Amino acid sequence: MNGFRNFFGNRYGIDNLNITLMVTALALSIISRFFPRSVLLPALGMLLIVLVFYRALSTKLVVRRAENEKFLDLWYAVRDWFRHPHFGGGSQGGKRCFKCPNCGQKCRVPRGKGMIAITCPRCGQDFVKKT
Known part of the structure; x- marks a missing residue:
């Protein structure tokens, strides 16, 4: 039991980047079912699974943590872009955006006021x- 604990005790483990890689590999596996002649999709999925195991069993904790931080910076930037009102993400700060039917100007109004x-x-x- 101590050998098992010693082996996994100083390993990196699972983080957000590993979870994203696993979900992407699963999606590639499902998509490859629709394209049975494709060799690239299953190979790419297997490569991602190998990368997940490599990262999870790595002893280079600082390097893996830096990779995850870079991934999270990119992930949050993309997430915030999709939540922005210009994309139709709705409101920010209790406001709702509408476009003027005449000129297309965006108008922000308070949310929850009913028909205005x-x-x-x-x-x-x-x-x-x-609203």
């Missing part, structure tokens, strides 16, 4: 929306 009449600040057009 919104006046476009650019062209003066009035339109009614539910």
Whole structure:
């Protein structure tokens, strides 16, 4: 039992990057079912699984932690971009964005006020929306 504990005691383990690699490998495996002649998709999935095991069993903790930090920086940047109102991510700070039907100007209004009449600040057009 001590040999098992000693072997895994100083290993890196599973982190966010490993979980993402495993999910990607699973997705590639499922997609490869729809393309039975494809050799690239299953090979890429197996390569990702090998990479997950390599990272999880690595003893280079500082290097693996730095890789995960770089991945998380990229992940949060992409996530925040998709949550931004220009992408249609909805509201930020209790606000809701609507486009003016006349000129296309974005208008921010408070959320949860029911049906309200919104006046476009650019062209003066009035339109009614539910917040």
